[in-house]
Amino acid sequence: MAEAGAHITSTAGNEQPSIFEVLAQESLMEAVRPALKHAVKVLAESNPSRFGFLWRSFDELYLLLDVLLQNHFLSHCSASFSENFYGLKRVSGGRGPGVGLGLSRKSHWRSLLLLCLAPYLRAKLEATLARLRDEEDFSIRLAQTRSQRLYRAAVAAYPYVSSAWQVWIFCQQLLFVFGVTKTHSPLLWLARVKLARLNTRDIRDMEQKTSNTSSPPGGSLVQRAWWLMGQAARGAAVSLSTSLSLGVFFLQFLEWWYSSENQSTVKGLTSPPAPPPPLHLQQGWSEDGKNCPLCRRPRTNATVLSTSGFVFCYRCVYTYVKANRRCPATGYPTELQHLIKIYSPES
Known part of the structure; x- marks a missing residue:
């Protein structure tokens, strides 16, 4: 629905994106992580000795890929992968909507940290709290030390902190709809940037930047080596982004297939066979x-x-x-x- 509404509400004369566009680009990246995690889990279960490390280190490997991908798009498109996919760009909060591509150094690093590090820390925190809840339920030992009491307090306080964060996001989106604020997300507000639509000049600048970086420099050996490293990293990022772009429909299909609302229908239509012995x-x-x-x-x-x-x-x-x-x-x-x-x- 959000994707369809994004195209319906798009107008050439309005630089600020609609609420449908910004929510659609957020849902795109939210579908990538669980789909990749499920694929890694299937690999690890099929061959634990070869692919087990992928499952054990999934959060760190995903963080590395996310940093590589988002840094490439922030450097060349002034946007994250999902924002660029929906034709959006990031501009500094104090600059006009018609400004061209290019983020300041501070805005670039703030955006990169909030795009990659914030979801990673949240995932690790939720995994730790889930493990602590399991230990509480199993009642292996009573929490007597100070650190264990702090853990219990964190487990008890996290639902309230998470609810307060969701309320902040909802209020920010509501203010964005009514035009009170220029950002729909607290993370964009913390990064001191806002979203705007790409125009023909931005697309021309991106093509020119790509053509300029494809030719090797004529400087020293160190400069050539640095250029080769940059080209290798850029090629990996482009390959990763192309694969993600081609697999958007498949990833969103997986998200729907494994959703809780669809599981009852799937179980009614299919009866999985008994698993074979090890x-x-x-x-x-x-x-x-x-x-x-x-x-x-x-x-x-x-x-x-x-x-x-x-x-x-x-x-x-x-x-x-x-x-x-x-x-x-x-x-x-x-x-x-x-x-x-x-x-x-x-x-």
């Missing part, structure tokens, strides 16, 4: 059905791993999964939320 087990692995495979003693507080189906003592498998983040039998990527308590008829 094809590769750790050397020397055996299970007799009564003893825990880790401690070799009768299981206490039996717990099954949903990723592999093996049953262990709760304390044994909790300690192992927390330290290694994989199944001890199959090596499949595993998290603490994959532990499932088994209740016997006698309990």
